[in-house]
Amino acid sequence: MIEVAERTRPPSVAGKVMAILDAFADGGVRLTLSEICRRAGLPPATGHRLVGELTAGDFLERAPDGTYHVGTRLWRIGTRAGAVTGLRELALPHMEDLYEATHDNVQLAVLRDGSALYLERLRGTRSVPIVTHVGSALPLHATGVGKVLLAFAPEREREAVLAAGLPALTPRTITDPERLRRCLAEVRRDGYAVTRDEMTIGAASVAAPVRAADGTVVAALSLVARTRSADLRRLLPPLTTAARALSRDVAVHWRGDAAARRDSA
Amino acid sequence: MIEVAERTRPPSVAGKVMAILDAFADGGVRLTLSEICRRAGLPPATGHRLVGELTAGDFLERAPDGTYHVGTRLWRIGTRAGAVTGLRELALPHMEDLYEATHDNVQLAVLRDGSALYLERLRGTRSVPIVTHVGSALPLHATGVGKVLLAFAPEREREAVLAAGLPALTPRTITDPERLRRCLAEVRRDGYAVTRDEMTIGAASVAAPVRAADGTVVAALSLVARTRSADLRRLLPPLTTAARALSRDVAVHWRGDAAARRDSA
Numbered sequence: 001m002i003e004v005a006e007r008t009r010p011p012s013v014a015g016k017v018m019a020i021l022d023a024f025a026d027g028g029v030r031l032t033l034s035e036i037c038r039r040a041g042l043p044p045a046t047g048h049r050l051v052g053e054l055t056a057g058d059f060l061e062r063a064p065d066g067t068y069h070v071g072t073r074l075w076r077i078g079t080r081a082g083a084v085t086g087l088r089e090l091a092l093p094h095m096e097d098l099y100e101a102t103h104d105n106v107q108l109a110v111l112r113d114g115s116a117l118y119l120e121r122l123r124g125t126r127s128v129p130i131v132t133h134v135g136s137a138l139p140l141h142a143t144g145v146g147k148v149l150l151a152f153a154p155e156r157e158r159e160a161v162l163a164a165g166l167p168a169l170t171p172r173t174i175t176d177p178e179r180l181r182r183c184l185a186e187v188r189r190d191g192y193a194v195t196r197d198e199m200t201i202g203a204a205s206v207a208a209p210v211r212a213a214d215g216t217v218v219a220a221l222s223l224v225a226r227t228r229s230a231d232l233r234r235l236l237p238p239l240t241t242a243a244r245a246l247s248r249d250v251a252v253h254w255r256g257d258a259a260a261r262r263d264s265a
Numbered sequence: 266m267i268e269v270a271e272r273t274r275p276p277s278v279a280g281k282v283m284a285i286l287d288a289f290a291d292g293g294v295r296l297t298l299s300e301i302c303r304r305a306g307l308p309p310a311t312g313h314r315l316v317g318e319l320t321a322g323d324f325l326e327r328a329p330d331g332t333y334h335v336g337t338r339l340w341r342i343g344t345r346a347g348a349v350t351g352l353r354e355l356a357l358p359h360m361e362d363l364y365e366a367t368h369d370n371v372q373l374a375v376l377r378d379g380s381a382l383y384l385e386r387l388r389g390t391r392s393v394p395i396v397t398h399v400g401s402a403l404p405l406h407a408t409g410v411g412k413v414l415l416a417f418a419p420e421r422e423r424e425a426v427l428a429a430g431l432p433a434l435t436p437r438t439i440t441d442p443e444r445l446r447r448c449l450a451e452v453r454r455d456g457y458a459v460t461r462d463e464m465t466i467g468a469a470s471v472a473a474p475v476r477a478a479d480g481t482v483v484a485a486l487s488l489v490a491r492t493r494s495a496d497l498r499r500l501l502p503p504l505t506t507a508a509r510a511l512s513r514d515v516a517v518h519w520r521g522d523a524a525a526r527r528d529s530a
Contacts, residue, residue, distance in 0.1 A: 014278060014319065018319070022338070061348065072346055072382070074286075074346065075349045076400045077339065077343065078339050078343020078344065078400075080290065080294055080334070080335045081335040083336075084337060085398070096364060099365075117337070135343075137341075
């Protein structure tokens with residue numbers, strides 16, 4: 001993937017369009033025109049013209065207060081993403097079963113650009129409030145799904161994440177690389193990961209790998225519950241059962257996308 | 266919204282980029298370069314160059330077989346769509362409750378561009394297989410959610426849909442405008458809609474409106490079950506209960522997006 005900032009030539013119009021849309025990937029849901037231009041690195045006149053075109057095409061929408069947000073048309077195109085939709089569709093029934101058995105938050109994430117990218121999340125009216133939403137990217141070292149994805153990633157990728165630094169999200173986050181390496185070795189040995197207050201104070205999680213036909217870990221499934229009341233040993237059997245059932249479905253139905261994923265990784 | 270085809274001037278580069286991405290909105294998940302160019306109405310050289318830029322930016326991804334699909338980056342930006350994400354997040358706990366009470370398909374849809382656009386769908390391992398997925402747009406006159414959205418739409422919008430024709434999806438689809446008008450009057454009177462085999466043979470649905478603070482219907486919630494075994498009278502109480510609970514949440518938390526929706530409609 002080519003980052004806009006790494007380009008030596010000035011960005012093309014297509015590059016500017018992508019930069020404008022990218023401004024919404026990590027930011028607030030609503031942005032003003034000047035925020036969009038600043039994030040995209042575009043002069044106001046160019047930004048104004050292109051944002052106008054994107055709004056006319058329903059890729060962006062303009063709220064009555066003058067701010068912009070991602071439009072329904074762009075959302076709809078995004079739902080066609082092969083690598084996401086295929087896995088999500090396979091996972092949903094298993095995630096439903098897991099939700100029903102536990103009533104905790106149920107999450108599905110993949111490793112993408114050095115983060116845990118959340119493809120789906122189910123939560124109930126009684127689940128502990130958590131920071132993730134669908135499309136969130138969270139640190140690998142501080143989340144249950146992240147530890148699973150990191151533990152089973154190629155060593156080079158794992159060491160690159162460790163070398164990039166392990167910021168403390170809470171006082172309980174594992175920030176020592178050697179301690180994290182030992183923790184990840186345990187995840188590989190045990191086949192699951194556990195976190196307690198490491199991403200959010202008050203939230204604990206258990207996570208398990210989802211494997212493709214060749215054994216490659218393609219995703220992680222997790223349950224997030226209240227640290228105080230969660231009996232993680234009780235959560236583990238339904239979680240690993242659902243992760244294995246999903247792995248069987250992935251092995252049968254998801255070869256093409258798994259290949260695409262490895263190809264693009 | 267300005268359709269590309271309606272423009273009198275040749276499309277700008279931003280317009281071409283949108284046309285390429287739009288090629289994936291209604292088509293297959295995977296498209297060849299020539300399919301993309303044909304759908305976007307672009308000469309091969311232009312299409313090749315822009316698809317290459319979009320692939321380098323991870324807006325599109327290229328599979329090992331040379332086909333393209335929507336990239337994870339574009340999916341992620343799409344998840345930030347204000348009008349969709351806000352409503353979906355509010356609806357999900359209520360949809361979970363509904364799934365748990367019934368084990369049938371649970372769907373959330375809004376009226377968009379004369380179709381029922383499905384924002385979310387939960388389904389279990391035992392639910393009846395249906396044609397919708399998240400991001401699908403289905404005919405209003407043949408679906409439960411569609412009948413609700415159409416019944417409570419402004420009369421001008423409703424008559425425009427009826428005037429555009431009512432194609433038969435199955436032999437049971439209501440194709441007579443006068444009969445559909447009577448059916449929609451019943452939906453307004455009863456506060457719910459029913460379909461039996463009208464979109465897919467074997468599938469029946471009940472649907473109820475989701476209202477904003479001012480009473481405007483902003484979405485529809487539905488249950489889809491097997492026609493043969495579904496007792497729709499049994500499904501109605503949990504459905505209308507969940508739709509009312511979601512309406513209360515929407516009334517409190519969703520004013521901004523409701524305003525944006527009306528503004529853009």
